[in-house]
Amino acid sequence: MAEIVLNALAHTYSRKPNAPQDYAIRQMNQVWEQGGAYALLGPSGCGKSTLLNIISGLLEPSDGEILFDGVKVNSLPPEERNIAQVFQFPVIYDTMTVFDNLAFPLRNMKTPAHLIQSKVHEIADILELSPLLHKKAKNLTADEKQKVSMGRGLVRDNVSAILFDEPLTVIDPQLKWKLRRKLKQIHDQFNITMIYVTHDQLEAATFADKIAVMYEGQIVQFGSPHELFENPKHTFVGYFIGSPGMNFMNVQLEEQHFVFEDMKLKVPEKILDKIQHLPYESIKLGIRPEFVHVWDKKNDEAYEVDVIDSEDLGTYHIMTFKLRNQLLKARLHEDQRIPKHKAWISFPDQWLKVYVNEYLVEADDE
Amino acid sequence: MKLNIKDRIFFLWHAPCFLYRDSYPVVINITITMGVNMSLVLENVTKIVEGQTWVSNINMTLEPGSFNVLLGRTLAGKTTLMRLMAGLDKPSEGRIIMNGADVTGKPVRERNLSMVYQQFINYPNLSVFENIASPLRLARMSEKEIKERVYETAKMLRIEPFLNRLPLELSGGQQQRTAMARALVKDAELILFDEPLVNLDYKLREELREELRSLFRQRNCIAVYATTEPNEALALSGNTAVLHEGRLLQHGKTAEVYHRPTSIETAVMFSEPPMNIVKSKVTESEVTFDETVHFQLNKDLNHLTPGMYNLGVRASHIGLVPHADDDLELPVTVDLAEISGSETFLHVRNDHLSLVLHLPGVHEYAVDEKITIYFPTHKLYAFDLQGQLIHAPARISGV
Amino acid sequence: MNKIENNKAWFLVLPVFVLVAFSAIIPLMTVVNYSVQDVFDTNTRYFVGTEWFKAILNDAALQSALMKQFMFSFTTLSIEIPLGIGIALLMPKRGMAASLCLVLIALPLLIPLNVVGTIWQIFTRSDIGLMGWSLREMGVAYNISRNPVDAWATIILMDVWHWTPLIALLCYSGLRSIPEAYYQAARIDRASRWAIFRYIQLPKLTNVLIIGILLRFMDSFMIYAEPFVLTGGGPGSSTTFLSQALTTMAIGQFDVGPAAAFSIIYFLIILAVSWVFYTTIMNMQKEK
Known part of the structure; x- marks a missing residue:
């Protein structure tokens, strides 16, 4: 059992890296606490496999250090780190029975036969x-x-962590949830640090207590499924988590207002204080489709928009609308009437997020 | 129509790149006609292979310009049916009629169709441009027109910047877009998609689905799209045909099939998570299920003749808070909370039943946690014991 | 409708039947025909029944050729298979070195059979051959035309040199098809080098090895050109294998009848051994 710490860790495959883009893993600090259920979530090419290989010991990081319970293990091979790994495609020893498969690691460690017997039966149960x-x-x-x-x-007995590399890829859809349940139960029972790597938000959020979302070699947010949904810290998290993803609007800051095309939007005071003096490359406003308010009648608080499309997804509707020249989406309850042609929408302050240079600016974290 | 020497060489030269014959890019379209208005009818189509029935007695009419989703689990017969439509296989019984003409025995290369597969199938040693242009070259189109069409199609699928690259230098999503562009560049009368998005990340899937949906709105060909995912069928809209074990369960407007499934099988198959089915006893005055839960017969259900029924309730209609005064309170144990970013599938059970709830938002629960859920007494479907729909709830909005 | 389709299908495989008939069945039947007759000239022949078969089976020279043949096949196989696996395991996995290695190893396979014989014939000469000369200089009495042991050792060495690369290449391709995850999992399970070989590599090699062993058995059992060129079957008849004995009988002495009987027995032996080997392995796999 172990706490895994990444300390100023970075990795590059190129010999002479000179730009951040040359790094598969950009410098990061991260703590995986002993006994936690974690997921590493990101699209293909975000660096999650590289990070997994560094943790398992198949790859030695080019910069920084990786610590298991405070001991630096940068160059230790997997067998000396005491980790276990479950791969995307099942790796089993074909010619052996299930019993021999389970007994194999124990036999390799010269465990006495009676201990093997009891241990294998316990796990098989x-x-x-x-x-x-x-x-x-x-x-x-x-x-x-x-x-x-x-x-x-x-x-x-002494496994320090179990790493999962998209382990449910080849499982029948009807059986997946049962295996997910098994995984969770095993985590609760064994109290082993588990890290689950996947590109699928469902896999990640179902398994993990905390998810690290990776994008371009960085962990852009580390938080519970709830936090990722309600308070994405980076525009990528907003886009990647949730279907459909978050709506974004590019705005300019002019004096006390955000300017979106010809519209002026109020800036919450606390946020204004924080960003007024920040140099910025971009400001984006983000809101989840779930939180957009839609009316079919004129409303003083609301903006008039053109309805472009509506999709009946059974349990809910997705309405696509045009605010000035920007296409945005709203998610409506199945019983809610979808306005035709024209609708009035508003963005509740609580759910309208401000992103400066792609990162969230929070009002209440002083 | 026969291929000439040049075309044969073209195929032979590129052929070794493909693992098996069926995955050749189907580009053997010779005539290019504008504004096709084709209909496709399957009459009592059955396919038996080595004594096993792969599809049985399928009757189906695909309207001109329609988008048709074939929905079913693996081995439901989707691919078999598509191969029959394409002419890659011949039905054991029945007829296939295109535009009123019987084409049952007509080989694939004499039909005007395109196909997109699960695997990203492109000519690996041709640039993206040449890949997309290949069906047009076979059709002897002028260089100028080829260029125009390729650019137009590439723009539509947003692969314009990659036209000079080789397919393997692209990401999976871009490779599949290239394969799609090749299918779309010519005016095929019939375009078949065999689970084209299955090997892509879900975000890409979401985007491509939406693109396909708007793309086919402006097209005048029949599209057939096989998938295992109910949500994909709903997102693509158009028509849906539900297949199960080689049988066609129901075919109609997607929303209609979803909201009025004619049988339990369709109801369960066409929703993710599947519709909850509860065996119940209906008397003159009340409904009982699993001998423990009772409720007064309400005006939704009072036209049911007393007897045993299978009541269906959608996962999204069971709640953590009551939606109506007469919702039933049920204490249950959590099996698992599956969280999909913005929604939660909550698997729960008690001594008598297992149910799935579909909740908006993120709800984190521990395995075996005790909670209370609210079971609706309205919005229920009723099926007889043979599985036929007897009653469907009225809809408030939508179609 | 099904009926019509089926008839048409039969019609389509007819060319294959004709081809097989001309390439295998008709030649085989002529051999069978010869094996039961005594032929004097084109018009004079007598039916002799199983007489030639009896004669062949009781021929001491042929019995010894058969024994030698089995010994030869067994020896070469038991050297080539482990050696081939060993080479495949040691070959580099990727990059330029891998390509270079593949080419170098495959070279002997590209040399025609009689050329192999000639090369080794020259190689072993004590006056101009590298090996023969070196051995003589080192004071080793080595003469393949006098000493049967030397002749045998040289022929086996030649066969090993010529054909081990085939096994190595087959195994190499088998090993390449094992996903990297298997090795990673084995490391994590702390498997020893031997356990990795025994439980991961060997099981994945079974299929290519079956093909390899069958091919090598049939080939070595029919060996002709190389020993014919190298030793001419000598000294005495110590390296006269079956096919050489057969050739001498059929073409040298023109004993067509006994030669035909001999061919059939030869063919049946190869068929039987291959079949027994194949079914045993398949049954073993099924039981697992």
Whole structure:
């Protein structure tokens, strides 16, 4: 069991890096606490696989350090870090039985036979693999195979962390939620640090207590699923989490107002204080489609917009509308009437977020 | 129509790049006609392979210019049906009629169609431009027109900046866009998509879905799109045909199939999470399910003759707070909260039933936490024990 | 409608039938025909039944050729298979070195059979051959035309040199198809080098090895050109293998009948051994 700390960690594959773009992992500090359930979420190419390999020990970081319980492990190979890993495609030893598969890591450590017996049976019970123990691993279904590869990590007493690399890719959609449940139960039961790497928000948010969202080699936000949804700290988090993603509008700051095309929008006072003297490249206003208020009649608080499209997604509707020249979306309850042609919309202050240079400016964190 | 020597060489030269014959880019379209107005009819189509029925007795009419989603789980018969429509396979029984003419035995290369596959299939040693241009070159189009069309299509699919690159230098999404552009560049009468977005990140999926939806609005060809995901069918709208174990369950306007499923199978298949089904007893005065929960028969359901029914309730209609005064309070245990960024699928159970709730927003619950949920007594579907729809709730808005 | 389709399908495979008939069945039938007759000239021949078969099976020279043949195949296989696997394991995995290695290893496979024989014939000469000369200078008495042991050792060495690359290449491609994740998982499970070989690499190699062993068995059992050029079957008849004995009988002595009987027995032996080997392996895999 271990706490994993990344200290000024960075990694580049190029020999002479000179720009931030040359780094697959840009300098980061991160603490994965002992016993936490974490997810590393990001699109392909964001650096999450590189980071995973650095944690597991398959890759030595080019800068900074990685600590397991305070001990620097930069150059330790995976077998000496005491981690377990579950891969995207099930890795099992085809010619062995399920029992031998589970016993394999223990036998490699010269564990006495009676201890192997009891340990393997214990883990097989938890993973519901007991009836299969004497089957050849080759003949299992994909979800059983993934359980076996997870079991090989769990049989070892002193595993410091289990890393998951999109482990549900090959599982039948109907079975996925059961395996997700199993994973959560195992985490609760074993109190082992677990890090789950995925590009799928559902996988990440279901499994993890805290999610690190990665974008262009950086962790742009580290927070609970709730925080990622309600308070995205970076425009990318707003876009990537939620379907559809957050709406953004490019605005200028002129004196006391945000100017969006020919519209003037009020700036909350506290935020104004903070950004007035900031040099900025861009200011964006962001609001989730869930939080856009829509009326079908004129309202003094609301802006008139053209309705472009509406989609019936069964449990809810997505209305696409045009505010000046900007296309935005609103998510409406299935029973809510969708205005035709013209609608009036407003953005509740609480949910309208201000992003300066892509990062959130918060009013209340002084 | 036969291919001439030059075309044959073109295919042979590029052929080894493809793993199997069926994944050749289908570009064997010779005539290019503008403003096609094709209809496609399947009559009692059955396909039996080695004694196993892959699709059975399918009757289906695809209107000119329609977008049709084939929805079904893996092995439901989606791909088989598409191959039959394309002419890659011949039905064991039944007829396929295009524009009123029987084309049952007509080979694929004599039909005017395009196909997009799950895998990103492009000519790896041709630039993106040449990839998109390939069907037009086979059609002997003038260089000027080719250029125009390729640029127009590339712009539509937002791959204009990459026209000079090779497919493998692009991201997965861009590769699939290239394959789509090749299918769209010619005026095919029929475009078939076989789960084209399945290998892409979900954000890309969301974007491409939306593009396809608006793209096909302006087109005058029949599009057929196979998918396993109910949400994809809803997002693409148009028509949906629900397939299950080789049978066609229901075919109609997507919203109509969703809101008025004619059978339990469709209802369960066409919603994610699946509709909750609760076996219930209806008497003159009340409804009982699982012997523990009772409620007064309300005006929604009072036309049901007493007896046993399967009541269906949508995951999104069960709540954590009551929506109406007569909602039923149910104490349950949480199995799992699946959180999808902006919404939560809550799996719960008690001694008698397992239910799934679809909640907007993010709700974090621990496994085995005890909570109370509110089960609606309106908005219920009723199916008889054979699974046929007897009653569907009235809709307040929409279609 | 189905019926019509089916008939048409049969019609389509007809060319294949004709081809197989001309390439395999008809030649085989002529051999069978010869094996049961005594042919004097084109018009005079007698039916002799199984007489040639009996004669062949009781021929001491042929019995010893058969024994030698089995010994030869067994020896070469038991050297080439492990050696080939070993080379494949040691080959670099990627980059220029891998390509270079592949080309170098594949070179012997590109040399025609009789040229291989000639090369080794010259190689072993004590006056101008590199190996023969070196051994003589080192004081080793080495003479393939006098000493049967030397002749055998040289032929086996030649075969190993010529054909181990085939096994190595097959295994190399088999090893390349193992995903990297397997090795990573094994490291994490703290598997020893031997355990990785035993539980990951060997199982993945089974299929290519079956093909390799079958090919090598059939080829080595039919070896002809190389020993013919190198030793001419000698000294004495110590390196006269089956196919050489057959050729001598059929073409040298023109004993067409016994030669035909001999061919059939030869063919059946190869078929039987291959079949037994293949079904045993397949059954073993199924039981697992």
